[in-house]
Amino acid sequence: xxxxxxxxxxxxxLTLHKSSNSTIGFVPTMGALHEGHLALMKQxxxxxxxxxxxxxxxPTQFNNAEDLEKYPRTLEHDVLKMSTLxxxxxxxxxxxxxMYEGKTLAQSFDFDGLEHQMEGAFRPGHFDGVGxxxxxxxxxxxxxxxxxxxxxxxxxxxxxxLVAKTHLPVEIIGxxxxxxxxxxxxxxxxxxxxxxxxxxxxxxxxxxxKSKELFQTNEAAFVALWTKNEFEKHPFxxxxxxxxxxxxxxxxxxxxxxxKKYRAFVAVFVNTIRLIDTLxxx
Numbered sequence: 001x002x003x004x005x006x007x008x009x010x011x012x013x014l015t016l017h018k019s020s021n022s023t024i025g026f027v028p029t030m031g032a033l034h035e036g037h038l039a040l041m042k043q044x045x046x047x048x049x050x051x052x053x054x055x056x057x058x059p060t061q062f063n064n065a066e067d068l069e070k071y072p073r074t075l076e077h078d079v080l081k082m083s084t085l086x087x088x089x090x091x092x093x094x095x096x097x098x099m100y101e102g103k104t105l106a107q108s109f110d111f112d113g114l115e116h117q118m119e120g121a122f123r124p125g126h127f128d129g130v131g132x133x134x135x136x137x138x139x140x141x142x143x144x145x146x147x148x149x150x151x152x153x154x155x156x157x158x159x160x161x162l163v164a165k166t167h168l169p170v171e172i173i174g175x176x177x178x179x180x181x182x183x184x185x186x187x188x189x190x191x192x193x194x195x196x197x198x199x200x201x202x203x204x205x206x207x208x209x210k211s212k213e214l215f216q217t218n219e220a221a222f223v224a225l226w227t228k229n230e231f232e233k234h235p236f237x238x239x240x241x242x243x244x245x246x247x248x249x250x251x252x253x254x255x256x257x258x259x260k261k262y263r264a265f266v267a268v269f270v271n272t273i274r275l276i277d278t279l280x281x282x
Contacts, residue, residue, distance in 0.1 A: 001083055003091040007099070007140045010052075010092050014142065022049040026143035026170075028134065031055040032072035032188035033081050036178035040147040043175060045086055052141050053082060054092040056099065060106040061129030067274070072191050092141065099136060106132040111161045117250040118243055118265050119154050119276070130155055131162050138163075143170050151177045151185050153263060153278045154250060177278075179205065185277045197270045200236035204268050207231065208279045211242075211264055215281045220244040220253050223264075231268070240267040240274070244281065 004010040018024065025044030029037050033055075044051040055078055062068035075093055082089045096104055106128040109115065115127040138146070148156045153174075160172045178186045183205035184198065193201060207230045214223045224242055231239040245252050247261040256262065262281040267274060 001079060001087050001089060001091060003079065003093060005093055005095065005098070007092075007094060010090075010140060013090070014050075018050060023144040024048060024142060025051045026137070026141045026146040027051070027053045028137055028146065028148075029053060029055055030057045030071065030188060031078050032074050032191055033078045034178070034186045034188065034190070036149050036151070036186040038081065038085060039178055040149060040175050041082065041085055041089060043173070044145070044147055045089070048144060050090065051086070051088070052090045052092055052143070054094075054137055054141070056092075056094055056133070056137075058099075058129060058133040059096060059104055060100075060132055061126050063123045063125055066272075070192065072188055092137075099133065107135075109162070111158050111165075114154065114158050114161055114250050117154065117245065117252070118241060118267070122240060122267065127155075127158055130158065134159055134162060135166060135168070138168050138170055145171045145173055147173045147175055149177060150174050151187065151276065151278065153247075154265065157248075157250060183209075185275070187275060189273055189275060192273050193270060197236060197273065200234060201268075201270045201275060203234055203237065204266060204275065204277050205279075208264055208266060208277060212279055212281050215244065215256075215262070215264075219255065227266075236270060238269040240269060242266045247280075 025048030027040045027044055041053060055075060057071050059068055109128055109131040120127050148159060150156060156174045163170055163172055182202035184202045207227060211223050211227050214226060227242045231237055243252050243265045244262055247263050263278055264281055265278050267276045
């Protein structure tokens with residue numbers, strides 16, 4: 001398995017090994033890989049001539065210094081996991097200086113308002129950091145297709161908007177959420193949960209599923225109030241937000257329309273560890 005730490009080395013490799021009609025699949029990650037990440041890689045391996053996986057903890061998308069410091073970094077273990085899929089995966093694990101060329105600053109982006117909802121409202125500047133690093137990675141890797149998990153559904157929509165606005169020639173593929181047997185959405189942050197916290201965190205998905213049932217016969221405000229009350233029954237969990245939004249605009253809804261698709265979004269603290277999840281309501 002080939003590992004590149006500098007973008008110039010990866011660029012040279014791609015110049016030598018890709019042809020005019022070869023396809024490149026790209027899976028951008030921040031490491032601490034789990035089965036959800038591996039599923040993205042499997043799909044890329046099936047659909048492309050080359051598969052590149054980036055492992056980079058991007059500082060400009062963190063608005064909490066402690067979260068950045070404690071984010072798990074497990075490159076050696078990640079490489080072992082990837083090698084069980086295919087030795088042909090190309091790993092790009094750059095340094096912060098290499099990616100930001102000595103200036104660790106995010107660009108400012110206009111994502112037509114998508115960036116102001118949910119995560120954007122509670123993590124100021126987060127999506128500027130996401131846009132900055134995704135654009136930079138796309139320019140270096142030059143992928144044909146890039147694969148993102150739907151757990152970060154807002155991010156997925158923003159990346160699609162980024163590609164449309166910057167006219168980057170890459171197809172964005174959204175892939176289903178992978179869950180633990182308890183229903184807890186797989187996340188690198190799950191590694192920071194102890195056994196009790198992990199058990200409690202499984203309640204998040206249970207509440208989301210019940211919210212979906214209620215939404216079939218009730219308006220969004222009723223479901224939101226019910227959900228808030230349910231989370232208050234669990235002292236290990238602190239609800240940051242629960243939003244029912246239009247899938248395309250990400251705007252919170254008041255009334256349902258038959259022609260539109262809706263999705264529930266939630267962010268929850270399990271003690272100090274912040275987890276997000278989402279579920280289609282249609």
